[in-house]
Amino acid sequence: MDTSPYGWWFPPNISMHGAGIDRIIDVVHWFMAVLFVGWGIFFVYCLIKFRARPGHQASYQLPKAKISKVAEVGVLVFEVFLLVGLSMPVWSKYRNDPPKAEENPMEIRVVAEQFAWNFHYPGADGKFGRTHPRFMAADNLIGLDRSDPLAADDIALNNKFYMPKDRPIVLRLTSKDVIHSIWIPVMRVKQDVIPGMEIPVWFTATQTGHYQIGCAQLCGNNHFTMISDLFVQEPEEFRQWQLEQKSSGGEEEEEEDA
Amino acid sequence: MSHDDHHHGHSHGSAHAHGDHHHELGFWQKYVFSVDHKVIGIQYAVTALVFLFFGFTLMMLMRYQLAYPKGTFPSFFAKIFGAANMPGGTMLPEFYNQLGAMHGTIMVFLGVVPLAVGGFGNFVLPLQIGAPDMAFPRLNMASYWVFFVGGVVMLFSFFVTGGAAQSGWTSYPPLSNIAPFGQTLWLIGMVFLITSSLLGSVNFIVTTVQLRAEGLSFFRLPFFVWAQFVTAFLLLLAFPPLEAAGVLQLMDRVAGTSFFMPEGLVVGNRMVEVAGEGNPLLWQHLFWFLAHPEVYVLILPAMGIVGEVIAINTRKPLWGYRLVVYSVIFLGFMSFIVWAHHMFMTGMGTTMSAFFQTTTMIISIPSVIILTAFVISLFGASIRYTVPMMFALAFLPMFAIGGLTGLPLGLTAADIHLHDTYYVIGHFHYVVAPGTLMGLFAGVYHWFPKATGRKMNDMLGKLHFWGTLIFLNGAFLPMFWIGMAGVSRRLYDQTKYFHGDAVQDLTVLSSWSVWLLGIAQIPFIINFFASMRVGKKVSDNPWAATTLEWAAPSPPPHGNFAVVPVVYRGPYEYSVPGAASDFSPQFVAKA
Amino acid sequence: MSAEIKYITEPHPITGVSNAKLGIWLFLASEVMLFGALFSTYILLRVGSNHWPHGWEELNVPLATINTVVLIASSVTMVMAWASVKLNQFGKFRMYLGLTVLLALTFLVIKFFEYRPKFDHHQVWLHDGTSMRGHLTEDDDEQDYILFTRDADKEHPDVHHEAEKIERERIFRHSSFGPGHSNFFGTYFTMTGLHGLHIIGGVIVNTWLLFPGAVMFRTNRERFAGRIECAGLYWHFVDLVWIFLFPSLYLL
Ligand code: HEM
Numbered sequence A: 001m002d003t004s005p006y007g008w009w010f011p012p013n014i015s016m017h018g019a020g021i022d023r024i025i026d027v028v029h030w031f032m033a034v035l036f037v038g039w040g041i042f043f044v045y046c047l048i049k050f051r052a053r054p055g056h057q058a059s060y061q062l063p064k065a066k067i068s069k070v071a072e073v074g075v076l077v078f079e080v081f082l083l084v085g086l087s088m089p090v091w092s093k094y095r096n097d098p099p100k101a102e103e104n105p106m107e108i109r110v111v112a113e114q115f116a117w118n119f120h121y122p123g124a125d126g127k128f129g130r131t132h133p134r135f136m137a138a139d140n141l142i143g144l145d146r147s148d149p150l151a152a153d154d155i156a157l158n159n160k161f162y163m164p165k166d167r168p169i170v171l172r173l174t175s176k177d178v179i180h181s182i183w184i185p186v187m188r189v190k191q192d193v194i195p196g197m198e199i200p201v202w203f204t205a206t207q208t209g210h211y212q213i214g215c216a217q218l219c220g221n222n223h224f225t226m227i228s229d230l231f232v233q234e235p236e237e238f239r240q241w242q243l244e245q246k247s248s249g250g251e252e253e254e255e256e257d258a
Numbered sequence B: 001m002s003h004d005d006h007h008h009g010h011s012h013g014s015a016h017a018h019g020d021h022h023h024e025l026g027f028w029q030k031y032v033f034s035v036d037h038k039v040i041g042i043q044y045a046v047t048a049l050v051f052l053f054f055g056f057t058l059m060m061l062m063r064y065q066l067a068y069p070k071g072t073f074p075s076f077f078a079k080i081f082g083a084a085n086m087p088g089g090t091m092l093p094e095f096y097n098q099l100g101a102m103h104g105t106i107m108v109f110l111g112v113v114p115l116a117v118g119g120f121g122n123f124v125l126p127l128q129i130g131a132p133d134m135a136f137p138r139l140n141m142a143s144y145w146v147f148f149v150g151g152v153v154m155l156f157s158f159f160v161t162g163g164a165a166q167s168g169w170t171s172y173p174p175l176s177n178i179a180p181f182g183q184t185l186w187l188i189g190m191v192f193l194i195t196s197s198l199l200g201s202v203n204f205i206v207t208t209v210q211l212r213a214e215g216l217s218f219f220r221l222p223f224f225v226w227a228q229f230v231t232a233f234l235l236l237l238a239f240p241p242l243e244a245a246g247v248l249q250l251m252d253r254v255a256g257t258s259f260f261m262p263e264g265l266v267v268g269n270r271m272v273e274v275a276g277e278g279n280p281l282l283w284q285h286l287f288w289f290l291a292h293p294e295v296y297v298l299i300l301p302a303m304g305i306v307g308e309v310i311a312i313n314t315r316k317p318l319w320g321y322r323l324v325v326y327s328v329i330f331l332g333f334m335s336f337i338v339w340a341h342h343m344f345m346t347g348m349g350t351t352m353s354a355f356f357q358t359t360t361m362i363i364s365i366p367s368v369i370i371l372t373a374f375v376i377s378l379f380g381a382s383i384r385y386t387v388p389m390m391f392a393l394a395f396l397p398m399f400a401i402g403g404l405t406g407l408p409l410g411l412t413a414a415d416i417h418l419h420d421t422y423y424v425i426g427h428f429h430y431v432v433a434p435g436t437l438m439g440l441f442a443g444v445y446h447w448f449p450k451a452t453g454r455k456m457n458d459m460l461g462k463l464h465f466w467g468t469l470i471f472l473n474g475a476f477l478p479m480f481w482i483g484m485a486g487v488s489r490r491l492y493d494q495t496k497y498f499h500g501d502a503v504q505d506l507t508v509l510s511s512w513s514v515w516l517l518g519i520a521q522i523p524f525i526i527n528f529f530a531s532m533r534v535g536k537k538v539s540d541n542p543w544a545a546t547t548l549e550w551a552a553p554s555p556p557p558h559g560n561f562a563v564v565p566v567v568y569r570g571p572y573e574y575s576v577p578g579a580a581s582d583f584s585p586q587f588v589a590k591a
Numbered sequence C: 001m002s003a004e005i006k007y008i009t010e011p012h013p014i015t016g017v018s019n020a021k022l023g024i025w026l027f028l029a030s031e032v033m034l035f036g037a038l039f040s041t042y043i044l045l046r047v048g049s050n051h052w053p054h055g056w057e058e059l060n061v062p063l064a065t066i067n068t069v070v071l072i073a074s075s076v077t078m079v080m081a082w083a084s085v086k087l088n089q090f091g092k093f094r095m096y097l098g099l100t101v102l103l104a105l106t107f108l109v110i111k112f113f114e115y116r117p118k119f120d121h122h123q124v125w126l127h128d129g130t131s132m133r134g135h136l137t138e139d140d141d142e143q144d145y146i147l148f149t150r151d152a153d154k155e156h157p158d159v160h161h162e163a164e165k166i167e168r169e170r171i172f173r174h175s176s177f178g179p180g181h182s183n184f185f186g187t188y189f190t191m192t193g194l195h196g197l198h199i200i201g202g203v204i205v206n207t208w209l210l211f212p213g214a215v216m217f218r219t220n221r222e223r224f225a226g227r228i229e230c231a232g233l234y235w236h237f238v239d240l241v242w243i244f245l246f247p248s249l250y251l252l
């Protein structure tokens, strides 16, 4: 247990952009702590000093409270800093700055369903085969059109996701049925997956290991089981894995948790 | 209010004002289909307290599942809930989801709002402005009964096939579109509740604008009236879009439209035969356009109560009264343009997120001002530690925690990690549970003497206070750590996640606190009912307060005031230098 | 009673309105938000759609035009009813308010005839992406096909089609031109339906004022005038909603 990297604060961060997110959360919490403690000291002081007791009278005069104005302006200034200095840059990178072609990103389609994550790899040709809802079936969860030549080498995985470290990953998120939300705690990635839309997210892992991908949006009875294994591998290991995959439009057997 | 108390009021001669018109009303007209704002207020308050307790009970059940996801419920529960919900003592996930969705719905729409607005607003507001009743008494009665029907529909939905609504209190489609029949009842119930709130808010605004006593200008209004006034506007303007959304979802469910369903949906590997072209996000916009102002509906009345209780028990004027009033109005306006901060993770672009982040940061400022004003009011005071004052004081740090933890959630970058985790649950519960509930309890203890002529017991009150304060924090404080670890909300079993398993101990701690919190309410329940009959009899103005409700007899008769009050000064003239006593009531010409 | 509720009839000296009038204005403000939300929905769905028909292609514009005239006329008679109360002419008041109710009922009857054919007319979408319009001649769950009679083509309006068999496995979906047909018809039925409910509400209120409520004409005419005025404000609002609905749904 004590060797588990998970504890009572952040889960481990293995993404490139995650540190920025952690930093802003840390900074905000220090800011909150300072405000709360400062405010609390004044509060407790008043509670004791100004308790009703014989011989003590309330004063009609209101305190000038210059310090409170200073504090309020201080709060405002700091909030502007949080907003413009910390939050917006991280966000715009997270949402508006996809990896460039020379970074050699790897694209994977994600098809969410009640209650599983399906991953559609383009395979060796780097091109996705055609898909259509009409083809979706128990043995073709992503609805791959098997008559399409591009589909021949595509790989479809159910609740298992393999990816190389140090290479940008772009997930194209779609949902078959209801709204889900992809949540990769160690990657500091969360994005609602909305039927009728295709939404991209991207990230780069800096460490290998076995992690989890979950669902953060209530999507039905077994929402809590909608967990996919996430295996981050060395690039070489990943290439090996990819070669071993027989192309499929189907799913694989559930694997026991290691 | 018991029968005895009513007669007691009469025998002391305080209620003779309307004696000449007096004709005995039957039991039904007097206590059930009454048009008297005080009776309606008490009806609202008692119904809402029952609903609050019910909603809390649902949560106590859920907390067992959360704490012991691999265990089974004691056979007693298994028997009550039957095989449909708890086969062999194992709570089914669909039952968990029903409890969760209904906990949220009941707490918000059947508990806090009816208590804060329907209960306190109805009972106190006309008294505080020196009015004989609400402007439209019969409309007032109608709004209570419409609310009541809405509540019954909601409760009834537990007993239909498939159970109650189970798509969260937010009812996001398409999930809610394909949910069992209970969701339809949820929508119908909501239409009733919304209608009730609309009728109520029209009544509050008209009453406040038209029926203030002579001399009671807007800036002499007690802060509580201001809070209710702004709240009424929020209800009036924010609820209709939800009503529209409710109608649209109802159409989706019963008339086969697809307002919220896009093309090509496949459920269980079968294509759903609908026209498609709908937009699931449309619902979220309409929903949050209501539901964010709704948050202020939940908090403002409680703030109003706290301001009142603090002024009275510090024996000095409220600091920055005008500033606070302006802040509340500003808060009201701003609450209409922050809604999309609930939707940062829907794939929103930078511009829109920048806009909503900024408005969210701006709206935090008036809250900071109000809170600051309340604390500064303590400076130079002579604080009486009465039971209502203890609750009001506790409100301040609790609301502060709730407000502060809203900051990281309003910053999109931080929200990536925190969105839809227990951090959010912790944040808004600090606002609405340790915050609002503390304020509402303060109000119950504070105005109980006005409603009954008797005071609630202090010993039991303090016991209730400490138990509540400690266990509320025990219940919600751990959630910040649970959320920080990454545990999502609405999870039937968090231990399936590595990070969830790591904080399971905190979840157990929270659960035990919730159950102890339930036990801590026993002194309150005893106190509430016992004090109606045997509580210490007190004068019309037991707290030595200045606002108009204390000019009326306790309990106030139909028509409220023996003499129509006239107002001579502001609401919080305490410890005025040179005055005869340490309070100068609004209704006394020369203090 | 020492304390009566004030400003029931007479206006408040500062606000200049009676309680009821302020109340009705507030109520209408909330109604604006309600229909505002629905209009926003309509715009959003229409903008986001890739085949939204023009209203006049699908809907009965002549009937709707007549209805527009009917509603405007009813607004006029409503004002006349109020004026008659003010002038203490009970007979005229009865006539004008009665006319208002009749016109409202006319509107509803026309609406009924506008709605009904939509439910008899069907469209079938096939898996191959094509679709056809016509009448469902037979839809028996036991059979694995339906019988469908196509509409006459636009070019040859007098060539009638025979009923044809369509196998169910070829069909993706079939629907009448009711609310489930498409978001166009969804919004059309929802918005006009909700508007229709408001009309029915107005009919109920006005009928009450016409018969039992009219007692107040004699007992407290000022207050009664206030009531008619409030009912009138509501009625003009309902009229106004239609004035927005008509072009948005039928003409654009
Ligand atoms: C005082 C005792 C209360 C406790 C112990 C409590 C506890 C909780 C917990 C643990 C959840 C999360 C459940 C889950 O995610 O599965 C929750 C959800 C919620 N609670 Fe409470 N709560 C309390 C009072 C309130 C009050 C007073 C309100 C509102 C005014 C409220 C409104 C909500 C809402 C809106 C949700 C979200 C429901 C959903 O996910 O759809 N709660 N509560």
Ligand SMILES: [Cu+2]
Pocket: A112, A113, A114, A115, A179, A180, A181, A215, A216, A217, A218, A219, A223, A226
């Ligand atoms: Cu999911």
Ligand SMILES: [Cu+2]
Pocket: A180, A181, A215, A216, A217, A218, A219, A220, A223, A224, A226
């Ligand atoms: Cu889910």
